[in-house]
Amino acid sequence: xxxxxxxxxxxxxxxxxxxxxxxxxxxxxxxxxxxxxxxxxxxxxxxxxxxxxxxxxxxxxxxxxxxxxxxxxxxxxxxxxxxxxxxxxxxxxxxxxxxxxxxxxxxxxxxxxxxxxxxxxxxxxxxxxxxxxxxxxxxxxxxxxxxxxxxxxxxxxxxxxxxxxxxxxxxxxxxxxxxxxxxxxxxxxxxxxxxxxxxxxxxxxxxxxxxxxxxxxxxxxxxxxxxxxxxxxxxxxxxxxxxxxxxxxxxxxxxxxxxxxxxxxxxxxxxxxxxxxxxxxxxxxxxxxxxxxxxxxxxxxxxxxxxxxxxxxxxxxxxxxxxxxxxxxxxxxxxxxxxxxxxxxxxxxxxxxxxxxxxxxxxxxxxxxxxxxxxxxxxxxxxxxxxxxxxxxxxxxxxxxxxxxxxxxxxxxxxxxxxxxxxxxxxxxxxxxxxxxxxxxxxxxxxxxxxxxxx
Ligand SMILES: *[C@@H]1O[C@H](CO)[C@@H](O)[C@H](O)[C@H]1NC(C)=O
Ligand SMILES: *[C@@H]1O[C@H](CO)[C@@H](O)[C@H](O)[C@H]1NC(C)=O
Numbered sequence: 082x083x084x085x086x087x088x089x090x091x092x093x094x095x096x097x098x099x100x101x102x103x104x105x106x107x108x109x110x111x112x113x114x115x116x117x118x119x120x121x122x123x124x125x126x127x128x129x130x131x132x133x134x135x136x137x138x139x140x141x142x143x144x145x146x147x148x149x150x151x152x153x154x155x156x157x158x159x160x161x162x163x164x165x166x167x168x169x170x171x172x173x174x175x176x177x178x179x180x181x182x183x184x185x186x187x188x189x190x191x192x193x194x195x196x197x198x199x200x201x202x203x204x205x206x207x208x209x210x211x212x213x214x215x216x217x218x219x220x221x222x223x224x225x226x227x228x229x230x231x232x233x234x235x236x237x238x239x240x241x242x243x244x245x246x247x248x249x250x251x252x253x254x255x256x257x258x259x260x261x262x263x264x265x266x267x268x269x270x271x272x273x274x275x276x277x278x279x280x281x282x283x284x285x286x287x288x289x290x291x292x293x294x295x296x297x298x299x300x301x302x303x304x305x306x307x308x309x310x311x312x313x314x315x316x317x318x319x320x321x322x323x324x325x326x327x328x329x330x331x332x333x334x335x336x337x338x339x340x341x342x343x344x345x346x347x348x349x350x351x352x353x354x355x356x357x358x359x360x361x362x363x364x365x366x367x368x369x370x371x372x373x374x375x376x377x378x379x380x381x382x383x384x385x386x387x388x389x390x391x392x393x394x395x396x397x398x399x400x401x402x403x404x405x406x407x408x409x410x411x412x413x414x415x416x417x418x419x420x421x422x423x424x425x426x427x428x429x430x431x432x433x434x435x436x437x438x439x440x441x442x443x444x445x446x447x448x449x450x451x452x453x454x455x456x457x458x459x460x461x462x463x464x465x466x467x468x469x470x471x472x473x474x475x476x477x478x479x480x481x482x483x484x485x486x487x488x489x490x491x492x493x494x495x496x497x498x499x500x501x502x503x504x505x506x507x508x509x510x511x512x513x514x515x516x517x518x519x520x521x522x523x524x525x526x527x528x529x530x531x532x533x534x535x536x
Pocket of ligand 1: 218219220
């Protein structure tokens with residue numbers, strides 16, 4: 082939390098309970114933006130966190146059917162995103178996506194009138210910042226709402242609006258504060274901003290203007306970027322996905338997937354003054370970091386390299402690096418493709434099951450492969466004549482026609498199988514002594530019966 086917020090709280094003497102979703106992992110990095118570019122490939126790559134049902138379009142009812150979220154409270158099925166930050170190699174000119182996590186703050190920030198703080202209405206989406214900004218206007222709240230914290234040696238930090246022009250050995254935080262005053266009518270607007278406004282006194286708190294009288298909870302993101310994992314070679318080392326090297330073009334998006342009553346209860350009952358989620362009783366009851374860690378994206382991505390797995394020569398979408406004189410080749414717009422591969426014909430996923438108590442649940446045949454995924458495992462077992470397949474520890478696959486060695490086939494909570502498949506990080510392949518079980522032709526009932534008979 083940065084000093085300016087705390088200063089404001091002290092001066093205004095407002096209620097200062099708040100909560101944080103700290104260290105939230107990225108769900109997907111791709112050229113999608115369901116607010117600004119619905120239904121199509123967006124202009125630049127975003128780092129997205131939150132609900133697994135994210136996709137090219139926002140439909141709140143559908144989003145709230147998501148299987149899971151990368152947030153530690155599984156009932157917040159919202160999505161939060163910002164442009165991906167890249168490292169640009171000074172010798173090769175290649176770009177690598179820098180790993181990041183999001184810290185998401187929910188802050189009640191009323192002004193002197195002490196207006197009631199309201200939950201985000203169902204269907205609300207909004208944008209903060211402007212991808213086209215390359216200069217700073219010190220009297221604009223929208224510009225003030227964006228800045229960067231550079232963690233320097235000896236635990237120090239520098240905070241300023243532009244991207245730092247110095248090395249940040251402890252990492253970098255890109256910070257953005259959303260407007261909190263709503264017009265009370267529109268869930269969106271043509272520029273995705275006009276239905277919202279910053280408060281009268283300050284971007285991060287105060288009374289709402291008459292045009293936007295409903296005071297919502299304030300949303301603040303820190304994108305914590307591990308820049309220290311890469312060489313620093315002066316200004317221009319870091320480039321946002323939109324080509325911005327100044328930082329003034331940082332922006333962020335939010336689409337609401339909260340149960341509105343739950344969010345309001347959290348706002349009304351949260352008592353922690355240091356951001357501790359567990360001091361918010363309605364949220365503490367739903368705290369589930371295991372599900373958050375196991376959660377994988379279920380949708381589509383733009384079919385192109387993004388610099389996440391290997392360096393790339395151009396920023397996706399032809400976004401030339403600002404002021405570099407560099408051009409970029411125009412490429413055809415990539416297709417949107419699903420990240421998960423369907424199982425072979427006739428196969429279905431049963432769920433996550435425990436290994437046998439006296440040996441392997443599936444003991445007839447096994448393999449290990451760096452390209453392991455659920456379909457690779459099922460195909461391997463199918464081609465060897467087996468009707469049950471189980472993926473485990475990310476890269477292992479076991480086959481059989483029956484469950485053995487005390488395995489019951491009882492389906493466990495899905496998040497017990499939290500290992501990412503070695504060949505597809507958007508699929509889960511088992512866990513510790515747990516199998517992601519797949520079956521051909523409904524063999525499982527028979528397999529479970531066999532296991533019981535043998536017991
Ligand atoms: C700077 O922001 C203020 C407040 O929004 C605005 O009135 C002013 O026109 C802006 N200046 C420029 C040069 O855009
Ligand atoms: C996975 O790798 C194996 C060799 O290890 C290969 O035979 C198989 O075709 C690959 N499967 C896919 C889907 O790439």
